[in-house]
Amino acid sequence: MTSQQSKAYFSARLVPWYRHVKRDLPWRRTRDPYHIWISEIMLQQTRVEAVIPYFLRFTERFPTIDALADAPEEDVLKLWEGLGYYSRARNLQAAAREVRDEHGGIVPSTKEAVSALKGVGPYTAGAILSIAYNVPEPAVDGNVMRVLSRYFALEDDIAKPATRVKIEKLAKELIPDGAAGDFNQGLMELGATVCTPRSPKCLVCPVMEHCAARIAGREEELPIKTKAKKPRLEPRAVALVEGEGAQAGKLLIRQRPQEGLLARMWELPHVPVERAPGAEPDAPAEMDALARELASGDGVAVWPSGWWLNTEHVFSHIRWELAVYRCRPDARLRPEALPPHYRWIGPEDVDAYAFPNVFVRLLQRYWGRGGAS
Numbered sequence: 001m002t003s004q005q006s007k008a009y010f011s012a013r014l015v016p017w018y019r020h021v022k023r024d025l026p027w028r029r030t031r032d033p034y035h036i037w038i039s040e041i042m043l044q045q046t047r048v049e050a051v052i053p054y055f056l057r058f059t060e061r062f063p064t065i066d067a068l069a070d071a072p073e074e075d076v077l078k079l080w081e082g083l084g085y086y087s088r089a090r091n092l093q094a095a096a097r098e099v100r101d102e103h104g105g106i107v108p109s110t111k112e113a114v115s116a117l118k119g120v121g122p123y124t125a126g127a128i129l130s131i132a133y134n135v136p137e138p139a140v141d142g143n144v145m146r147v148l149s150r151y152f153a154l155e156d157d158i159a160k161p162a163t164r165v166k167i168e169k170l171a172k173e174l175i176p177d178g179a180a181g182d183f184n185q186g187l188m189e190l191g192a193t194v195c196t197p198r199s200p201k202c203l204v205c206p207v208m209e210h211c212a213a214r215i216a217g218r219e220e221e222l223p224i225k226t227k228a229k230k231p232r233l234e235p236r237a238v239a240l241v242e243g244e245g246a247q248a249g250k251l252l253i254r255q256r257p258q259e260g261l262l263a264r265m266w267e268l269p270h271v272p273v274e275r276a277p278g279a280e281p282d283a284p285a286e287m288d289a290l291a292r293e294l295a296s297g298d299g300v301a302v303w304p305s306g307w308w309l310n311t312e313h314v315f316s317h318i319r320w321e322l323a324v325y326r327c328r329p330d331a332r333l334r335p336e337a338l339p340p341h342y343r344w345i346g347p348e349d350v351d352a353y354a355f356p357n358v359f360v361r362l363l364q365r366y367w368g369r370g371g372a373s
Contacts, residue, residue: 036093149223151207250346266359283325302333
């Protein structure tokens, strides 16, 4: 079989297979480019099953471009809470404002215009254009690179940008006339459900007959991908400051800076500490550092009383190893004397603030166990 015949076979088999077996997902019940856009942003780095409830809540609260563009950022981040990668939510809202102000509230249907929106890269642009508007543009993500690397036995390292460009060109050549959306979704579906990273289900694959990797017995070897750099370790000491008197039953939280990692989100106060990788926390030294750094940096005086628990949170480039210490507030730490980026909150207040997922878990564990357990 020639290369051209192999390409034609792939395209001819994939689309009808997808139409027959596709999963019933909320964003597949619409051609609304706004809803498709939301789903694609949410699906980056997140499993389909986890995205479904977020997508339904988000589109119910912000059913239109205008609704999202006009919403307070805190409301957007709160509904995104737990998905991670909060810059994506901010970029989505910023781009919604661009669509409202520059495109009359209609998601543009050209590659140039949609690619110019904040946070919209080549994959998201291709997904919106093909699925919503049936424009023959590729949508190449990790699933697609894996499928095409195996089918054509490509030796290129998919971690390299040049390989993505090469595969985008190949994918565009494969798109059949009039079926761009179903073809791209078929590629995604094949990679997600059949041509999986490990133990691919070759016997139920619609294109297995001419898959070069399967024929060569290399389906487990391909694609070639260099390992990503390990996240940088950042040990931190966290202050679980338990209120007393008028603040009994409450915890002290603070808002992160206006720019940078997790910008403007809320958290339990914490500071970096010295700790060897994998070592147990030196509680006395870390409690001393925690009290000293909060007092000198934020002007917040607390008195750590003991270790509570250890946990961790992994970002794409950083891994926080967190030791959480119970603390008492200084008697001078009255509500009116708090720095402006600090708050006392009780369990009834949590829904008013957007927290990174690690602090959501800590707050749930603390109040779920009745506080001082």
